[in-house]
Amino acid sequence: MEFEFDWEANEEKVKELKIFMEENKRKKGALIAVLHEAQDLFGYLPIEIQKMISEELKVPLSEIYGVATFYSHFSLIPKGEYKIGVCLGTACYVKGAQEILDKVEKTLGITVGQTTPDRKFSISATRCLGACGLAPVLMINGDVYGRLKPGDVEEILNKYR
Amino acid sequence: MITIQELNEIKQKTLENMKLRLQEDSGKGLHGKHVLICGGPGCHSSNAEGIKKAFKEKIKEKGLDKEIKVSLAGCFGLCETGPNVEIYPDGIFYAHIKIEDIDEIVENHLCKGKIVERLLYEGSLKDGKIKQVSEVDFYNKQKKIALRNCGIIDYESIDEYIALDGYQALAKVVMEMTQQEVIDIVKASNLRGRGGAGFPTGRKWETAYEYKANKKYVICNADEGDPGAFMDRSILEGDPHSVLEAMAIAGYAIGSDQGYIYVRAEYPIAVRRLQIAIAQAKEKGLLGKNIFGTDFSFDIELRLGAGAFVCGEGTALMESIEGRRGMPRTKIYRTAHRGLWQKPTIINNVETFANVPAIIQNGVEWFKNIGTEDSPGTKVFALGGKIKNTGLIEVPMGVTLREIIFDIGGGIPNGKKFKAVQTGGPSGGCIPEEHLDTPVDFGSLGRLGSIMGSGGMIVLDEDDCMVDIARFFLDFTVEESCGKCVPCREGTKRMLEILERITKGEGTPEDIDRLESLAETITNGSLCGLGQTAANPVTSTLKYFRDEYEAHVYEKRCPAGSCQSLLEFFITEDCIGCTKCARNCPVSCISGKVKERHVIDTEKCIKCGTCMEVCPTGAVIKK
Ligand SMILES: Cc1cc2nc3c(=O)[nH]c(=O)nc-3n(C[C@H](O)[C@H](O)[C@H](O)COP(=O)(O)O)c2cc1C
Ligand code: SF4
Ligand code: SF4
Ligand code: FES
Numbered sequence: 001m002e003f004e005f006d007w008e009a010n011e012e013k014v015k016e017l018k019i020f021m022e023e024n025k026r027k028k029g030a031l032i033a034v035l036h037e038a039q040d041l042f043g044y045l046p047i048e049i050q051k052m053i054s055e056e057l058k059v060p061l062s063e064i065y066g067v068a069t070f071y072s073h074f075s076l077i078p079k080g081e082y083k084i085g086v087c088l089g090t091a092c093y094v095k096g097a098q099e100i101l102d103k104v105e106k107t108l109g110i111t112v113g114q115t116t117p118d119r120k121f122s123i124s125a126t127r128c129l130g131a132c133g134l135a136p137v138l139m140i141n142g143d144v145y146g147r148l149k150p151g152d153v154e155e156i157l158n159k160y161r
Numbered sequence: 162m163i164t165i166q167e168l169n170e171i172k173q174k175t176l177e178n179m180k181l182r183l184q185e186d187s188g189k190g191l192h193g194k195h196v197l198i199c200g201g202p203g204c205h206s207s208n209a210e211g212i213k214k215a216f217k218e219k220i221k222e223k224g225l226d227k228e229i230k231v232s233l234a235g236c237f238g239l240c241e242t243g244p245n246v247e248i249y250p251d252g253i254f255y256a257h258i259k260i261e262d263i264d265e266i267v268e269n270h271l272c273k274g275k276i277v278e279r280l281l282y283e284g285s286l287k288d289g290k291i292k293q294v295s296e297v298d299f300y301n302k303q304k305k306i307a308l309r310n311c312g313i314i315d316y317e318s319i320d321e322y323i324a325l326d327g328y329q330a331l332a333k334v335v336m337e338m339t340q341q342e343v344i345d346i347v348k349a350s351n352l353r354g355r356g357g358a359g360f361p362t363g364r365k366w367e368t369a370y371e372y373k374a375n376k377k378y379v380i381c382n383a384d385e386g387d388p389g390a391f392m393d394r395s396i397l398e399g400d401p402h403s404v405l406e407a408m409a410i411a412g413y414a415i416g417s418d419q420g421y422i423y424v425r426a427e428y429p430i431a432v433r434r435l436q437i438a439i440a441q442a443k444e445k446g447l448l449g450k451n452i453f454g455t456d457f458s459f460d461i462e463l464r465l466g467a468g469a470f471v472c473g474e475g476t477a478l479m480e481s482i483e484g485r486r487g488m489p490r491t492k493i494y495r496t497a498h499r500g501l502w503q504k505p506t507i508i509n510n511v512e513t514f515a516n517v518p519a520i521i522q523n524g525v526e527w528f529k530n531i532g533t534e535d536s537p538g539t540k541v542f543a544l545g546g547k548i549k550n551t552g553l554i555e556v557p558m559g560v561t562l563r564e565i566i567f568d569i570g571g572g573i574p575n576g577k578k579f580k581a582v583q584t585g586g587p588s589g590g591c592i593p594e595e596h597l598d599t600p601v602d603f604g605s606l607g608r609l610g611s612i613m614g615s616g617g618m619i620v621l622d623e624d625d626c627m628v629d630i631a632r633f634f635l636d637f638t639v640e641e642s643c644g645k646c647v648p649c650r651e652g653t654k655r656m657l658e659i660l661e662r663i664t665k666g667e668g669t670p671e672d673i674d675r676l677e678s679l680a681e682t683i684t685n686g687s688l689c690g691l692g693q694t695a696a697n698p699v700t701s702t703l704k705y706f707r708d709e710y711e712a713h714v715y716e717k718r719c720p721a722g723s724c725q726s727l728l729e730f731f732i733t734e735d736c737i738g739c740t741k742c743a744r745n746c747p748v749s750c751i752s753g754k755v756k757e758r759h760v761i762d763t764e765k766c767i768k769c770g771t772c773m774e775v776c777p778t779g780a781v782i783k784k
Contacts, residue, residue: 028502029464029484036426036465063485070486070643071467073426090389090583090619091545093633126427130202130391132545133240133552137206144206 003078005046013041017049021056031059031067035074044075080115080122082160085139089128096150097136101125103150104138107157121160162446162454165332168323175324178230182249182313194229194271195249196220199312201236201399201553202391204243205430208260209233212244215260219267229271235311235399239299240552242282252293256282284571299550302569304531304557306539307355307515311399316434319441322402328447330521331406335413335455343414344370347517349525351537356382356473356510357588357615358690359536359603362517368497369415369505377417378501379408380482380508383424383431384466386473387586388637390543390617393511395553397424397431400515401438405461407514409448410521412459415507420461423478427468435463470587470641474689475500475508477643488643489689510615512541532558536602546583546619549574556601563597566620577622580721581705585614587634587641588694590701591627610701612694626723627706628713632660634698642691649692652683656699664724668714676703728783729763730772735780742772742781 007014020037024030034057038049045068054061068074086101101123105111108121115122131137134146138156145156176183181195196216200209216231237245242256246266253276255266262280269275276291284297294300305311314321322328334343348363369377381404385393397404408420424432439461442448450458464482471477472487479501481487500506516538520528532538536558542565545551549571556565562582566572573579581591590611592599599605606613621630635657644650656679659672680696687693703710712718719727732742738756743749750766753759761772761781773781 029482031484032465032467032481036467067484067486071469073466073468088388090387090586090617090633091543091551093389094546094619094621094625094630127388128391128543129206130394131206131240132389132391132543133203133243134206135545135551139206146206 085126088125091132092136095135103153175320199237199245200233203240236395254282330518355512378506379420381422384473387617392541392616407517426465547622548620583619585612593705626721627702648686666717
């Protein structure tokens, strides 16, 4: 799916990123910090922004793309308004996390790494959230839901619809 | 700049306020009390902040906010029963606390001194007698060094860290000791790396110390790669200063003035608490220029990881700090000679660091008296899976797996049978019942075909399929292989495909041989630890649970009843003949008369699971 980057709506954020780059570009190994900042600002790394970073930092775009795709934390598509993270850590897995994830995917009609077309939800599979005592666990924008059964998923998602 | 006198003044002043909690003062009458709420990752997820707020409000309402202090502390360890609350000086442990319960605790316990038995942690009630926190089974076999302050101090207060001897070790080191003396202590203590490999920390430091260079670096590896574990996170969140202090000590020892903490971006709370801690330490002059008035200066910066397991590997981590894809380097040089930006660098795990100030403070003899000769000290484990007391524990090295799982962990819930314990995450293996009396240390776990690892310990019961567990880890490894070496990149993928076939009942006898031969190639032909250990989950399960692989391959059966494609639905004697299942089956393959036991035609069944969901007596099972 194509997501268009809106320069006008993001004018302020672009400015902010430029200031951040200005402050950091002389530091060694600044690229990843800049990508973190961009991802925090825009929620993902639009190709337009990668091009801009390439010009400002004088780093080839291919290298930036290479870094952005290497690390799973960086996303090339926008995340949803509600980011769902289903823990697939070992403790959650042995308590049935896969079924929870399957159910979330089925309910929303998207798979891990995707965003619903209305940009409301996106799903990712996370590693241990430190809440193994509550396994299996899923997190929506910081709210943690634990001791889940596949049957609970629908109701939880409805809260955000 | 802070002086040792000023440090001691902070210590004395703050200790005064912490006496209740340390149970050195029985409280003035009924009122002098301290409510400590667990703010560890698990309890944090279940509204620990809200509970703190509610306690404060209620206590204020009662006009007791002068006598009763309320604070959040790091992980108490017993995540299973969270949110947890402790009341001091009584040492009372309340579990599963909800906002609604707070009124009762305040009214009865805090105002009238009447303990609310209904809310007590069940392990603290025995034969009608109430036990203190320190006496319950979960805690009394533990020994805390790395977690010494977790769950006691307020993690956002540098003063409380100082009160419990914080930064005393750093003061001693920079003012009274030579670099070689520091290294000699760490060497003599035989502290071994807690990040997984168990490399002697002192030796690493000495190599970097001896190598002359104009710049050297100290790195703390806080990338916590094991997908099912949270030890390092709990230390960073519960006691961040212990790591900062240790890094400064390491900096002094090797002659470095710059440290980096490489922490996962997925740990925003840890990142925030580290930022606060670094700012506090800088403000007090415990980091920065001329620490304690000496000419030793040391600074620490955070670098955020971005979700790549391989970046836990030392050289990949350095590549990542340098701003590139985190791919391991060919090991031409040791990192102690040429590491970060080609300068001598030491890299240690969070827990390794957390041990250092305690060793300097209490001495080598004290440390070596704990644990075993091969592996002195303690190890923190994140205990999870099919175990009663899920949580965070720290035990002396040398306790047996059985003690951990059955005495501390409380055994397997729901009357199920223990099957195996997985240690070391994706680099480790599964250990069966017959080896449960093995003492936990670096050597013994390695001999069993697993590894100590960084501290993930997942208990598996009779319902867990060992082939599927191996598949789970390989799935992870395939995703995380950086792709530099063919055996790792392609080999793990082929292994995963084979395991998927087997769990679907499509495996052939040759597949098992192929797994073994692939395992050998990947182990020998990979550059970094990720590839070299990637086959461990497969080889260890093949070694101890070969019969399960064979059942899948020859009999198309999953003995644990876990692999969906191999299961058959079956109606047991518990069937009351309500006909509900037959009416709901989408392919009408259930037959039976009203009030008589029903039968499933397994030939026609499409394994949708509907019958199991609708059966009111749970008579439909998978086997
Ligand atoms: C693939 C891979 C992942 C690793 N992940 C971690 C990790 O998350 N945390 C860690 O401390 N060590 C990790 N290590 C071990 C480090 O390479 C290194 O041995 C360790 O940080 C050294 O510190 P220590 O001696 O204090 O254990 C990993 C190693 C490999 C090969
Ligand atoms: S063994 Fe695997 S993860 Fe390690 S360098 Fe080779 S390909 Fe990368
Ligand atoms: S699992 Fe589905 S298809 Fe099979 S018997 Fe039950 S309801 Fe019918
Ligand atoms: S494995 Fe899911 S919270 Fe720990």
